[in-house]
Amino acid sequence: MWWKVLLLVPLSVLVTPLYNSDEPRVLGFPLFYWVQFLFIPVGVICVAVVYYKTPDHKAGDRR
Amino acid sequence: MTLRWTELVVFVVLFLLVTGLGFYAARWQRGGTLDHLDEWGLGGRKFGSWVTWFLIGGDLYTAYTFVAVPALIFGAGAMGFFALPYTVIVYPLVLLPLVRLWSVSRVHGYVTPADFVQGRYGSAPLALLVAVTGIVATMPYIALQLAGLEAVLRTMGLNGGGLAGHAPLFIAFVILALYTYQSGLRAPALIAFVKDGLIYLVIIAAVIILPAKLGGWGAIFDAANAKFTATKTPSDGILLGANNQLQYITLALGSALALFLYPHAITGALASRSRGVIKRNMVALPAYSFVLGLIALLGYAAIAAHTKPIVNAATGRADSNTVVPMLFEGQFPSWFAGLAFAAIGIGALVPAAIMSIAAANLWTRNIYKAYLHRDATTEQECRQAKIASLVVKFGAVALIVLIDPQYSIDLQLIGGVIILQTLPMVAIALYTRWFHIWGLVAGWIVGMGWGLTLLYGIPNPASGKQHFGGSAMALNKLSILGWQPFAGSPTQIYVGFVALIGNLVIAVLVTVVLRRLRVFNGTDETNPTDYEQDEGSPRLKPVAGILR
Numbered sequence: 306m307w308w309k310v311l312l313l314v315p316l317s318v319l320v321t322p323l324y325n326s327d328e329p330r331v332l333g334f335p336l337f338y339w340v341q342f343l344f345i346p347v348g349v350i351c352v353a354v355v356y357y358k359t360p361d362h363k364a365g366d367r368r
Numbered sequence: 369m370t371l372r373w374t375e376l377v378v379f380v381v382l383f384l385l386v387t388g389l390g391f392y393a394a395r396w397q398r399g400g401t402l403d404h405l406d407e408w409g410l411g412g413r414k415f416g417s418w419v420t421w422f423l424i425g426g427d428l429y430t431a432y433t434f435v436a437v438p439a440l441i442f443g444a445g446a447m448g449f450f451a452l453p454y455t456v457i458v459y460p461l462v463l464l465p466l467v468r469l470w471s472v473s474r475v476h477g478y479v480t481p482a483d484f485v486q487g488r489y490g491s492a493p494l495a496l497l498v499a500v501t502g503i504v505a506t507m508p509y510i511a512l513q514l515a516g517l518e519a520v521l522r523t524m525g526l527n528g529g530g531l532a533g534h535a536p537l538f539i540a541f542v543i544l545a546l547y548t549y550q551s552g553l554r555a556p557a558l559i560a561f562v563k564d565g566l567i568y569l570v571i572i573a574a575v576i577i578l579p580a581k582l583g584g585w586g587a588i589f590d591a592a593n594a595k596f597t598a599t600k601t602p603s604d605g606i607l608l609g610a611n612n613q614l615q616y617i618t619l620a621l622g623s624a625l626a627l628f629l630y631p632h633a634i635t636g637a638l639a640s641r642s643r644g645v646i647k648r649n650m651v652a653l654p655a656y657s658f659v660l661g662l663i664a665l666l667g668y669a670a671i672a673a674h675t676k677p678i679v680n681a682a683t684g685r686a687d688s689n690t691v692v693p694m695l696f697e698g699q700f701p702s703w704f705a706g707l708a709f710a711a712i713g714i715g716a717l718v719p720a721a722i723m724s725i726a727a728a729n730l731w732t733r734n735i736y737k738a739y740l741h742r743d744a745t746t747e748q749e750c751r752q753a754k755i756a757s758l759v760v761k762f763g764a765v766a767l768i769v770l771i772d773p774q775y776s777i778d779l780q781l782i783g784g785v786i787i788l789q790t791l792p793m794v795a796i797a798l799y800t801r802w803f804h805i806w807g808l809v810a811g812w813i814v815g816m817g818w819g820l821t822l823l824y825g826i827p828n829p830a831s832g833k834q835h836f837g838g839s840a841m842a843l844n845k846l847s848i849l850g851w852q853p854f855a856g857s858p859t860q861i862y863v864g865f866v867a868l869i870g871n872l873v874i875a876v877l878v879t880v881v882l883r884r885l886r887v888f889n890g891t892d893e894t895n896p897t898d899y900e901q902d903e904g905s906p907r908l909k910p911v912a913g914i915l916r
Binding site for chain 1: 446449452453456457459460461463464579584585586587588589593606607608613616617620621647648650651654657658661665
């Protein structure tokens with residue numbers, strides 16, 4: 306059950322003041338951009354964990 | 369007007385290829401009959417993970433992504449990048465509600481979100497409200513696809529003035545309309561494979577070659593920064609300013625909440641075979657988000673490459689939607705630019721087809737069958753939906769002819785404000801029936817009225833428009849019956865978010881009063897376990913027997 310809390314983690318991408326800055330750059334990308342790109346795998350991992358931890362039972366026997 | 373022949377030939381060849389696929393799709397994986405809304409409108413409800421990935425990907429990452437978002441970044445900078453966090457948060461947000469909607473829809477045979485609301489509340493007016501809102505919000509979204517397609521056509525030299533200037537768009541759309549009529553949801557599902565293949569090819573090549581030609585990403589960002597610093601507008605720049613952070617946040621969140629309320633997104637999800645298919649897709653769909661982010665940044669590459677948008681001969685103004693097509697035109701050989709144009713053009717056709725099917729399903733199920741022809745047979749329903757899909761498409765064409773496509777993203781944002789108002793009726797109703805029917809209706813009226821009033825009052829200095837010039841408003845303009853809680857604040861916020869809060873507050877207040885008065889709140893035909901049934905459950909309605 307508590308695994309579902311993980312779904313809230315990607316929402317932290319909305320706290321823009323944390324990364325609204327040019328430096329440090331990575332591969333020429335300002336911080337503002339590469340941090341948000343980094344959040345894509347963060348979101349994927351959170352959703353994937355919830356997917357694997359909440360297996361879908363066969364019809365009828367779900368709680 | 370000079371035609372770019374090489375590009376045009378590549379474009380036409382690929383367009384004809386997908387046209388062939390579109391007509392062939394009628395026979396692909398077909399069930400017993402196409403004269404059934406389950407078949408025509410939901411592709412037989414049996415798409416697996418791969419098909420669903422392409423279908424929903426083709427559905428969500430549209431011409432808006434390829435054309436309007438980079439155009440916004442080209443014009444305003446960091447603000448336009450909201451599309452990336454939007455697609456980061458959408459999948460975690462909708463994962464659980466979407467599988468609940470899938471289950472309850474399979475148990476009861478719902479085809480549209482309004483079907484679900486009808487079943488959940490037993491209230492025809494409420495379902496009608498959801499259906500009408502869905503159709504109205506989808507129209508500008510289809511029009512946005514058209515704007516993308518037209519940007520490509522005009523870049524290739526088909527840039528005529530007046531009504532005749534829209535002729536190439538009409539032709540492309542008549543062809544799309546015909547094969548959608550014929551094949552239903554299977555057509556965009558099959559074409560989506562070609563679309564995504566082309567998009568990935570073009571984008572991977574572009575993000576490798578463009579930075580190399582323009583001195584690297586660092587130089588591209590520096591060029592953009594120099595351009596924005598030179599302008600007088602304080603709100604642009606490669607970083608967010610003091611006044612638009614809240615706008616960025618609320619726009620990303622509001623867009624994410626709105627996405628799966630759109631009928632076409634729900635159609636894509638309901639066409640899948642099982643809950644597992646949806647869940648796997650929520651994990652895999654963000655692969656598109658990488659591409660989305662990179663495409664968005666092409667707006668900066670266009671600045672670095674000194675790309676100039678072409679002047680739309682129909683409106684006489686520069687059309688910022690042509691920025692990305694012109695970037696490809698200027699930086700790549702003609703044949704490759706042709707591929708890119710085809711990718712964008714086909715990328716507009718796929719979602720336009722799905723959207724028109726979703727709107728047609730709403731019309732047929734929740735207006736035609738509910739009010740006009742209660743004892744329609746399944747064949748009559750299906751024929752009605754096919755005709756409705758044509759009407760919706762030509763409505764969108766009319767919309768694009770009447771308005772300036774310059775800021776076509778505004779169209780989509782206005783649609784977003786509208787569709788967000790169904791959140792309490794559809795998304796919250798998946799979890800609780802606490803809200804009262806008339807509370808939801810009152811909330812909708814207030815949210816819609818307020819949202820549209822606020823949108824009406826937003827001017828756009830850049831295009832000289834007095835009204836409907838964007839979707840962001842300053843907090844100091846916010847007035848609740850004369851009370852201005854944030855007077856003097858220049859901070860910008862997304863109108864849809866404000867309207868949704870108004871909607872929810874009214875819905876709660878009216879619900880509390882009506883529950884206290886014990887006013888009848890409709891009957892619920894669903895029961896709690898309906899929301900958890902999966903593929904193979906004996907309680908799922910057989911796909912063919914769905915329409916009674």
